[in-house]
Amino acid sequence: MKLKILILPLVIVTVMYLAIWVIAPAYSDADAARNRLTVAEDKLTDIKNKTDNANKLVQQLSFTSDQQNTLVQYLPENKREEEVISSINSIAAANGVSMLSLGLETKADLQEQVVFEEEFVNANLSPEQMFAMLPKKTSAKNLSASITVVGEYAKIRNFVISLNKFKRFNEITSLEIQRSGNENELLQANMAIGLNYLPKIESIVGINNEIFGEGKFDMSVVDEINKNTTDVSKVEVGSRGRANLFAL
Amino acid sequence: MANINLSTGQTTQPNNPAQSANKYGLISSISILVIALGAVGALLLWKNDIEKKEVAAKTAYDEKYKELTSGKNKEVVDLQNRIFLAEDLVEQSKSPVAFNVLRAVEDSLVAGVYIDSYSQDKTAGSLKLSCVTDSYDSVARQVLSFKNSDVFSDVTVGKMDLSSEGKINFLLDLKVK
Numbered sequence: 001m002k003l004k005i006l007i008l009p010l011v012i013v014t015v016m017y018l019a020i021w022v023i024a025p026a027y028s029d030a031d032a033a034r035n036r037l038t039v040a041e042d043k044l045t046d047i048k049n050k051t052d053n054a055n056k057l058v059q060q061l062s063f064t065s066d067q068q069n070t071l072v073q074y075l076p077e078n079k080r081e082e083e084v085i086s087s088i089n090s091i092a093a094a095n096g097v098s099m100l101s102l103g104l105e106t107k108a109d110l111q112e113q114v115v116f117e118e119e120f121v122n123a124n125l126s127p128e129q130m131f132a133m134l135p136k137k138t139s140a141k142n143l144s145a146s147i148t149v150v151g152e153y154a155k156i157r158n159f160v161i162s163l164n165k166f167k168r169f170n171e172i173t174s175l176e177i178q179r180s181g182n183e184n185e186l187l188q189a190n191m192a193i194g195l196n197y198l199p200k201i202e203s204i205v206g207i208n209n210e211i212f213g214e215g216k217f218d219m220s221v222v223d224e225i226n227k228n229t230t231d232v233s234k235v236e237v238g239s240r241g242r243a244n245l246f247a248l
Numbered sequence: 249m250a251n252i253n254l255s256t257g258q259t260t261q262p263n264n265p266a267q268s269a270n271k272y273g274l275i276s277s278i279s280i281l282v283i284a285l286g287a288v289g290a291l292l293l294w295k296n297d298i299e300k301k302e303v304a305a306k307t308a309y310d311e312k313y314k315e316l317t318s319g320k321n322k323e324v325v326d327l328q329n330r331i332f333l334a335e336d337l338v339e340q341s342k343s344p345v346a347f348n349v350l351r352a353v354e355d356s357l358v359a360g361v362y363i364d365s366y367s368q369d370k371t372a373g374s375l376k377l378s379c380v381t382d383s384y385d386s387v388a389r390q391v392l393s394f395k396n397s398d399v400f401s402d403v404t405v406g407k408m409d410l411s412s413e414g415k416i417n418f419l420l421d422l423k424v425k
Contacts, residue, residue: 011277018284026288030295037298040305047312054316057324064327071330075337140333157350164344169337171370172346178365191346198333201326204317211328212316221335228341 050207056215067222073167073232074225076197079106079143080168084195086233087166088147095159097151100188107142107194140196144173148190150180156189163193167229170195345370349424352399353377360386364417368424375400375422380415384408387418394422401425 061068076083081104092099149159156177163170171194180188349368353375357363365378381387387408394403406419 008273008277011274011281015277015280015284018281018288022288023284023291026291026295030291030298033295033298033302037302037305040302040309044305044309044312047309047316051312051316054321054324057328058320061320061323061327068327071327071334075330075334140337160347160350164341164347169334169341171340172344173370174368175346175350176365176367177363196333196337198330201322201329204322204325207313207316210332211325217327218331221331221338224338225334228338 047207050212053212053215057212057217060217064217064219067217067219070167070222070225074169074229075140076168077200079104079197081143082235083168083232084143084145086235087168088145088163090233091162091166092149092159095151095162096155097149097159097189100148100150101146102148103146105144105146107144140198143195143197145170145193145195146190147193148188150186150188152185153177153187156187159189160191162230165228165230167225167232168195345424349375349399352397356390356393356397356400358386358389358393361390370424373424375424377420377422379418379420381418382415384416387416391420394420399425 084104085102088102089099149156151159160172160175163172172191173194174190174192176190177187180186346368350366353363353366360383361379361381363377364380365376367376368374379387379390381390387405391403391405394400400422402423404421406421408416408418410416
């Protein structure tokens with residue numbers, strides 16, 4: 001009888017203990033796990049869609065080779081200095097200005113970019129952490145050209161316009177025009193031109209939503225490039241080899 | 249006189265309400281305890297199942313991630329990057345700053361004034377002009393003309409000198425919008 005009297009409060013205490021210290025935390029843990037599962041499943045669905053889109057994009061690679069060539073010409077994989085020299089020379093000749101000097105210089109930010117990428121790859125981060133750290137837009141490298149041309153104002157003006165139609169992106173960052181010596185009509189123009197290039201990627205360190213967002217390449221930009229620009233000069237080596245290095 | 253119970257049949261105990269309440273209370277308590285223990289078990293099983301599914305989803309994600317970041321997908325990423333960047337550059341090249349500024353100066357130059365030297369810097373957003381004219385009135389009209397232009401936000405007049413040929417050389421410092 002005494003034991004029966006004790007059981008009831010003991011059961012009540014045990015049930016309360018279970019409710020507060022076991023059931024509530026267990027439910028909370030299970031709920032948190034359910035939320036994590038929802039997130040994980042959403043991510044899995046997202047990456048499955050991206051993989052499907054990637055497969056479609058891979059199939060399209062072989063059908064877009066002409067457009068890819070135009071893009072690589074507009075934004076090359078490397079500096080392609082020889083094409084810059086040849087093209088600027090052609091543009092100067094076509095517009096009747098004499099080119100007094102042409103210098104090419106790689107901008108300093110190239111080194112910073114390389115260091116950043118190496119640190120990034122060696123950091124041993126999870127894909128999510130790497131994605132969070134990824135720069136939102138890929139940035140191109142800069143190659144700067146400094147040019148001095150001499151000619152009449154109208155010809156220098158046309159030279160400036162023609163540079164903008166060059167089928168490799170360029171931008172005049174500074175322009176100075178002044179009289180060339182005592183010749184009244186002749187002017188000398190010094191200009192700095194920024195040219196971009198985008199090295200081919202060596203590895204994919206993150207999956208951007210934009211890149212695999214659709215299963216089709218949007219090549220409309222190529223039409224715009226073709227419409228507004230003229231071709232880059234093709235350079236050929238020609239004959240080579242010489243017995244005397246110090247004579248023609 | 250002594251009381252003697254002569255009854256030979258079964259006697260029924262009268263119903264004790266306290267005992268009955270004790271009995272039902274005990275049954276109810278044990279039932280609640282069993283339910284609570286069942287809930288604990290169910291919760292643990294549920295959590296275990298969710299965690300297994302979560303691990304499976306993460307493993308599947310990692311496999312898909314590896315698949316997506318290897319093979320020909322590198323070429324896809326490279327091409328997409330080039331397309332996105334080219335789109336920005338094409339947009340940028342639609343309004344070439346150097347030529348726009350040159351054309352704005354052409355449009356703003358007043359009669360009787362010509363330029364001796366022109367220096368434009370896109371990064372600093374500045375344009376320095378050395379101009380020549382015959383009269384101070386032309387200088388004033390030229391300054392006003394640049395101030396009225398949509399391309400320039402600020403016009404600062406520098407030194408004005410009268411040359412030996414009777415021409416006025418003046419410097420202008422303009423800010424490009």
